[in-house]
Amino acid sequence: MKLVYVFDAYCGWSHGFSATLREVVSRHPDLPIEVVSGGLFTGPRRVPIREFGHVQGANAQIAELTGAAFGEGYERLIVDGSFVMDSEAAARGVAALRQAAPGRAAELAIALQQAFYVDGLSLSEPATYRKVAEEAGLNAEAVVAAFEGPEAPHTAADDFHRAAELGVTSFPTLLADDGERAVPLARGHATADDIDRRLASLV
Template sequence: MKLVYVFDAYCGWSHGFSGTLREIVSRHPELPVEVVSGGLFTGSRRVPIREFGYVQGANAQIAEVTGAEFGDGYERLIADGSFVMDSEAAARGMAALREAAPGRAADLASALQNAFYVDGRSLSDPTTYRVVAEAAGLDADAVVAAFEAPEARAAAAADFRRAADLRVTGFPTLLLAGEGDSVAPLAHGRATADEIDQRLAASTATRTS
């Protein structure tokens, strides 16, 4: 069995879920974690952030409910409303980080969201991945090269297909995957670590009974 975490690096609720995910991963080191980028802002949704008038209100709610930080760097980045959230670029970056350290994908997803939501770094900028990689003790040159390589687009597209195949329609979603195509939902949007543990125990008991 393994956990499958479907998120989008530009999704505020995914950012709010990061602490819960870290707690679940620490409680269950026996469960590998597959991190999948969902593709929230692609195609016609790849527009200046001012087009999403709900963002600031939603962020305030996320901070209140989850305790997630939205830093001054982020506020400066989006202040004039022109910044474009490009989930395909973010997915390429996540794929590059995941390739460098597959076993640390959950932590790297959280670090990527902090780079945007706390530090105000664009996830379309190769420098962002250099900074995240260096902080994580990874080969920054290799990560940046992977982000910029043609294969990264294929990896992002594969992630989007994987999310669709899992029938994930919102982010974040945490699933428990078993044999074959068997998956059980553990969280959608938000949940506490204790709530997820209860669902995990129930799903595990069902699978082993």
């Protein structure tokens, strides 16, 4: 069995799930985890962040429920309002990091969300992936090359297709996949204990 984590790097609830994900991974080092990007902000939803009027209220709720931090760099983006969240670019970045260190995909997804939600870095900029890769001890040049390369749009599309194939329509979603079926363990918010109970019921 493996875990499948479907998230969007620009999803506040996915950022809020980071602590739970980190704990689940530490409790179950024997369980491989596949990380898949969803396409939350694509097409007509790629608009300035000011058009999502609910963002600050939602973030306050996420912080209260999960303890997730939203940093000053990110808050400056909210105040300015012109920043455009592009999930296709973020998915290319997730794929580039995942390619560099497949066994660390969950850790790198968390680091990427920190880069945006704490530091306020754009997930459309190669410099962000260079920074995340360097801090993780990865080959930063290879990660940036994968992010910018001709195959990158295909890796993003493949992830979006995989998320749809799994029937995931909201982020984050954590699934247990035994090769025959994928069973939801968490949608939106859950604790590591909640997930452990659900995992135990599958065995």
